[in-house]
Amino acid sequence: MKQAVLYVGHGSRVKEAQDKAISFMRSCMPLVEADIQEICFLELTKPSIEEGFEACVKKGATHIAIVPLLLLTAMHAKSDIPIEIEKGKQRFPHVQITYGKPIGVNQEVTKAVVARIEEAGYRGERAQILLIGRGSSDPDVKRDVCGIADDVRNMLPHAEVFPCFITACEPNYRDVLAQLTADHDTPVYIVPYLLFTGILMKEIEREASKVRKRLQNIHVCRYIGFHPHVKAAYIERIKETILNKEDAFRFRGDRHASNPS
Template sequence: MKAVLYIGHGSRNSSSNEEFHAFIQEVKPHINAAIQEVGFLENASPSISEAVAACVEKGASELFVMPVLLLAGIHGKEDIPKEIAKMKERYPHMLFRYGRELGADPLAAKILAERVQEKNFSEHNSKKALLLVGHGSRIKESERQLSELSNLLKAELNSQHVFPCFLKESSPGYQEELHNVVESGYETIYTIPHLLFTGIFTKRIKELAEGASADVIHCEPLGFHPRLAELLVKRTKGEFGN
């Protein structure tokens, strides 16, 4: 019997984990699998091992593991695969398959464009810049993905003034890019967090923008938008094969 396991990062904030569960509930009816479970990499229950055990107890013989992550990173490329490797040893009879992060997709660009439009963005002149801010990772593929996503966002907004940047580890850095666009003469700057949650990272984006000699407008993060559920369904169906 086929099963799907959706893996989230996990948070010490229980409301964030509940939000993740609610989001997956929107996805489940669209996936043709009798067994669908949620697991977390850290900070929350059930753990990946607990979620795999639940699938086995329900009769799963084939498990598709879907990382619900926005861009390529250490969690998706190393941490989750290490956990899956342990589960393969524990359940040698089980066939495991592993999906890929959501990445750059037109549906994600549409959500980001909506977040900007919520702040009454209009492209009347070239004095407005948009900073698409990702978390950042040692995995260089994340830089390529965010760059591709920024190009999709340009098309959605009909603007050539979208600049990808990161809070940590990847290049260019957010603070550096903020300085660059101010120095280039942009008078209004929109920050668009390519993140699932508000919290420490969205707070950091605002803190680093304090004192900038431009009008900085902070958009809501990508978040668990209905179109993101549509994207997760699309990605899961495409790789799960239903």
């Protein structure tokens, strides 16, 4: 019996993002007990999930724990990755598969959010915090971001926390920025809830610049990225997936895995 872990990144056209994702997943490997560990990507970056699956099998894997490196629960986790897993299952029906959860709502991730706010200068005073998620038509994305926002409120009781989104669901972060009232004594912290820098991060920075004349005490925090607390949360998901062998992946044909959330 050989246990494999297949790490599944999203993939990116930006080489810096590819390299950071690969470096992060490789840094997790020494902390994981498995005979075989391989990296693959859903799209835009090689190797593909199919190629990652095949690499595990070629090395003798009899059980593969497949763990998505995704902050939020959405259609990539619920549909796109399970479809690719099913292809692997059809090719190698003798291999047992368990499919892990995205990072989702997790106290370690909340700690990473708070750390980014504190890096930007927050010291526990009254403040307004915009937690900006990418957004999706999937309602679970809004649920996850709002859940993280609730946890941030609990950790930072003097701050108002506004969950908002870049696209596809409400409220849009531009609308929330427009509604904030100018109060020079109350700092505003913008937290991009993103794994990578790139176009979306630049967009947020441009929007923040537009409102600086009105909201002078505004700070754009670093995107969440691969903070050590994010790493702790991801390691937790990997270990859950390895231990959950009895709940093997079963594709039911309804666009969902057996444990999609």
